[in-house]
Amino acid sequence: MIGIALTVPSQSEFDDALQSAIADRVASRIDAQDPTLWGPEAESEASIRLSWTHLPESSRPLVAEIAALREDLVGRGLDHIVLCGMGGSSLAPEVICHTAGVDLTVLDSSHPDMVRSAIADRLERTVVVVSSKSGGTVETDSQRRAYEQAFTDAGIDPLERIIVVTDPGSPLDKEATETGYRVFRADPHVGGRYSALTAFGLVPSGLAGVDIDELLASAEAEESLLYSDSADNPALRLGVMLGVANTHQVDKLVLSDQTGHGVGDWVEQLVAESTGKLGKGILPVVVPFANATNFSPSTADSILVTIGGDGTPEAQSGFAANLEGDLGAQMLLWEVAVAVAGRLIGIDPFDQPDVESAKKAARELLSGSGSVPDPDFSEDGIDVYGSGSSLAEAVQTLLDQIDLDHGYLAIQVYLDRIEYADFAGVREVAAERLARPVTFGWGPRFLHSTGQYHKGGTPNGVFLQVTGTPEEDLPIAGRDFTFGSFIDSQAAGDAAVLRDHGRPVLRLHLHDVPAGLATIRKLLA
Template identity: 80%
Template sequence: MVQIALTVPVQHEFETALREAIEQRVASRIAAQDATLWGPDAEPEASIRLSWTQLADASRPLVAEIIELREQLASKGLDRVVLCGMGGSSLAPEVICDTAGVPLTVLDSSQPDMVRAAIADGLERTIVVVSSKSGGTVETDSQRRAYEQAFTDSGLDPVDHIVVVTDPGSPLDDEATKAGYRVFRADPHVGGRYSALTAFGLVPSGLAGADIGGLLDQAAGAQAALYADDADNPALRLGVLIGVANRHRVDKLVLADQTRHGVGDWIEQLVAESTGKLGKGVLPVVVPFENAVNFNPSTADSILVSIGGTDAPEAQSGYAAALDVDLGAQMLLWEVAVVVAGRIIGINPFDQPDVESAKQAARELLSGGGEVPTPDASDNGIDIYGDGSTVDDAVTALLGKLDLQHGYLAVQVYLDRIAYADFAGVREVLAQRLGRPVTFGWGPRFLHSTGQYHKGGTPNGVFLQVTGTPAEDLAVPGRDFTFGSFIDSQAAGDAAVLRDHGRPVLRLHLSDIGPGLQRVRAVLGQ
């Protein structure tokens, strides 16, 4: 069931845009992989990024291959699956497995305590899926090295425990093939955030025990409706809705995830990275339920979407929609909707020009080529990088820069997201305090998701970073940096790039994470 309701007086504009999309055969041309839909500037990229439209059929041969490997591994006692990957390589398998109710450990962090905990858990029965499209993702490469060292130190052969998913011909493909690892090569004509139904989504999910054949069936069953040049096409309607709303500075997409399976986090990356560029775009705000602040009450610049709900939500202002379809169908629905919206907004939905800037800044700091920031003040074990001599003053100064009509606050936390999961509750507290949209992201995970929007999207955000000294650092084998120095460089590098773009940033570094988080939570709740 998909419901879409318009609750502000632009009904005529929506209907006109929808009619134009139907007349121009936008949906069927997407299915036909027509790279001209987004204009001449986007055409070179679009021409090599549209194979996702036919994955429900193209990925079918993978199913038997993955199931056979799962059975082989199980016969050897390898029944714990760990996924080392970032962004598009990790978010889809996480939601697929959670929806299916099968265990999958997702290691998408360079935080040393989190890496160490993952490695220490059941190493002898662990199969590690190393997943990187480019093959050069530093987080994933570092995680792989750490696991290889741990297997070797325990007398285990890494070849028996590591499976690789990458693009053909990538550096990782070459290295893994030489090492003797089992390698799955994904379709290179699918971008990372559109890769849920490629080997990147299917291999770790299938090895963990999810019904990946059923997932493809769900997507295949939705294709006729989603590729139809018809007013009842839900993806076309949703994409036009988002695009038309964006013309009126309605640039927040508040997602109430009723499924509790993390599909909101997957949609967040798809929307933010696809649309957040050229000073434009749509900011996803993921909330856990419909009565969360930013959904109820909402703001005038928000579209409300309830995922897994049965009725269209009531919007105080803006737009409202309810989506309740199977996961495979919903993934394809959102992919079509986002590229339709991108066409109306006037951006290329397949590139991510501002993601690399933060990576480069981190690399410069790691190599000693950048200026390592020093605190502007310290307050009882919390270093302050920003205005204010106390944590209270610094937070007040940052929040005072928030545009109360159109702005948002992004909370970025570079800590162990498993050990400190409950800290995510500050999103609700801050949204209540500010009456404005507030997002929450775990670093460095969000750098491969909303990080693109933060730098390239609508320039109305303010940013609160929380970092901390790990309980114990961890070396990256074969590298001249540690996990601790790497995540510090990622946080500092991203902050520097945000400031270069004129974005207000406050960083709070906790020397003792437990007490420090209590203090920060208290200050944010004021």
């Protein structure tokens, strides 16, 4: 169940916008894959990104193929599925498997400690799904190389253990095919964040043991409603609410994800990467429970949403509604709603123009054509990249730059998200202190999600980066850089791009990670 409370605008304004969307046949035109809905500047991209609308039917042939492969793998004692992927290639399968109670190891990091821990886990029973839409994702390529090396060192043929999911004709498709890997080719006319019901979502989930036929069926059962030009269409209502609110500077979507399955993280990417551009957009703020700070109390620039709760949060004014449906249906609902909202906001919901900038900056640092800055000073084992004469002053200087009416703090942590999972609770600590929206993202994972919004969306964020010295670095076969140097370059590159966009950034590098995290928690309290 999804519960929604809209704080502003008035009921009459929402009703007028909803009736306009119905009159313009927005929902049925999305169903018909009409690329003109988002204006002439978006038409070229939209014309090759709308195949997600009919995935519940077009993905059906995959079900039997994946089931047969799973049966073969399990028959050979291979029952541990690892997914190497970033952003849209990993968030949906993670949610699908968690919701079904199925084990799936998701490796969506370039942190050497996290990569090494994943490889050490049940390697003798492991099958790796290497998933990249572009076929050129450096994190995913590096993870593949690490597993190839580990399998070879263990006397295991990588061809028997690695399965590839990519777009047809991508560099990964060509290389994997020539090498002899099993390759699943996804629909190239579906963007990564809309790809939950393509091979990117279905292959790892199905191999792990999820009933993907049921997942597709749940989405198919709601298609007639979600594509109807009707006031009863929950996707149309949600999209109109998001779009209308955004015109009133209500640009935060506070998601109380009570499922425990990570649905909020999937919605976060879909909303942030789709809408955060041209200085506009909707910032998702994912919180773990309905009485979390930022949800209760909330701020005037927020829409409140519960996922998996008992009902609708109390609406402060305006409109409230419940939306129900199984996971496949919910995914399709959000995809339609975001497409509707993008039309009202005036952006192309299918491109991501600012994602590449951070990747380019990281590549330049790795190649030696860019320079990594030296810390401004160090204190208590923490290198500080920011203004101030002390650690406390540097943190306070950053926080003082938050716009008290519309600003937010983004905490970005480039550490092992499994080992240090509890540190995510610092979001709540900071939000309580600031009484402003605070987001928390694991790097480099968030670069393929909210990273687009941070650079292209509403320019009212300040950014706290946390990096750390790994317990042990890890080389990458065939590369002249290590996982450690790679993740450092990603953090430094993204910070540089944020600063180029005029965003305030403070980077704290921890030499003693546990002690440093404790210090940061105290400074934010």
